[in-house]
Amino acid sequence: MSHLCSSSVLRSQLRPFTRHAPKSDASHSSDSRSLINKESSDQYSRPLNPHSHSANYCKMTVAHPTCGTCLREFPAGYQARARHCEVKGHSIPEFECDTCSDYFGDEWxxxxxxDxxxxxxxxxxQCTVCYDKFPTDEELEEHEIQIHLYCADCMRFFRTRNGIRQHLNSRRHRPTMVVCPFCSQTCGTATGLVHHVERGCCQGTALDRxxxxxxxxxxxxxxNITFKSLEWYQDITYEATDRSWNPWCNAYECYLCHNLYKNLFDLNQHLASPKHQQALYHCPNRSCSKEFTTLAGLINHLESESCGYMRFQAVQTGVxxxxxxDRRIEF
Structure with missing residues (x-):
């Protein structure tokens, strides 16, 4: 047995990684490669040739399968080693090659x-984008999402991390339902539940916005989520008339935000919404300055994980x- 190791300490902890850069392939479409997050890929890339990183590379080259506990070799093969490990309570090398008997200092x-x-x-x-291989389906899925911004279930690429995060948090990928604590009606997400209550649609409570x-x-x-010094003013009611008609745009115009609507009913629905009411809530993340006129808006912001304050599932279970x-609100 030859011991080829340039490091005195074996690294036993698995590190996050993306292996070598994707192999060049004429069949690769340029559109797919343009969507790969190269910055993230380069951050964790390592040379393909194991002999090129000798400063950290640690390898045990053996002729036969070896016990990872007592380092005994078994010329008779893997079954003999398996019987030995079963009798002695030993284990195989933690980072052993899938094909040969070589084993290594770490998973990388x-x-x-x-490779x-x-x-x-x-x-x-195997990754459908760069053809890299992985030990488990879970690691492959994480690789395709984080590195390629690719949803394999939907065969769809995304241009931003926030885009694929929102997609994965949608009903298509999270079929679990949130139950209203007042009337037991089921809603798709925590945002839907709060919107259901704020609109006054819940028959089990008199709550509204x-x-x-x-x-x-x-x-x-x-x-934590409301403004301490904010004095509550009752919602102001707006109502548009025919004078809201803008002949140059051939539509009814909101004089507050200048949005255009085809008919007066749609304009008044817009004015009756919380769109032009005072902001009542803010993100609990101190580094995020976003404000919201409704609790549903705040919950939707937290569900998106855009500021990284809470995970999607934590929002669903806590809403x-x-x-x-009647418990005090703490974040």
């Missing part, structure tokens, strides 16, 4: 070796307690 070096020697298990999951805000503000003395209990 193992994968570099299997270089083409020693991957033929049934290993104004009453819900008062309830939450009383339970938020430190201003019921937020609107239905």
């Amino acid at each position: 070096d193992r994968r570099d070796h299997m 270089f020697e083409d020693h991957w298990n033929p049934n290993s999951p 104004e009453r819900l805000h008062r309830s939450i503000k009383e339970r938020d003395p430190y201003g 019921g307690r937020l609107i239905s209990t």
Whole structure:
């Protein structure tokens, strides 16, 4: 057995990685490659040839399968080693090649070796974009999402991380339903539940946008999501008349935001919405300055994970307690 190791300490902790850059392939479409996040890919890339990073590369080259505990070799093959490990309570090397008996100091070096020697298990999951292989379907899915911004289930690329994050948080990928704590009606997301209550549509409670805000503000003395010094003014009611008609645009015009509408009914619906009411909520993330006129707007912002304050699933599980209990609000 020859011991080829240039590092005195084996690295036992798996590091996040993307292996070598995608292999060139004439069949690759330029459109697919243009959507790859090259900055993220380069950040974790390593040379393909294992001999080129000798400062950190740690490899055990052995002629036969080896016990990872006592380092005994088994010329009779893998079954003999398996029987030995079963009897002795030993284990195989943690970072062993899928094909040969070589093993390594960490998972990264193992994968570099299997790339270089083409020693991957033929049934290993393979990336549909760059053709890299992975030990598990979970790692492949994470790679395609994070590096290529690609949803394999929908066979769809996205241009931004926020875009694919919102897509993965949509009903298509998260079929779980949120139940209203007042009337037991099911809603697709936490945003849908809060919107259901704020509009006054819930038959199990008298809450609407104004009453819900008062309830939450009383339970938020430190201003985690409401404005501590904000004085509540009752919502102002606007109503448009025929004088809102703009003959130059051939449409009815909102004199507050100058949006255009085909008929007066649509304009008055717009004016009756919280669009032009005062902001009542803010993001609990101190580094995020976004404000919202409705609680549903705040919840939707948190669901998007755009500021990284909460995970989507945490919002779904916590929204019921937020609107239905008397406990103090804490973030």
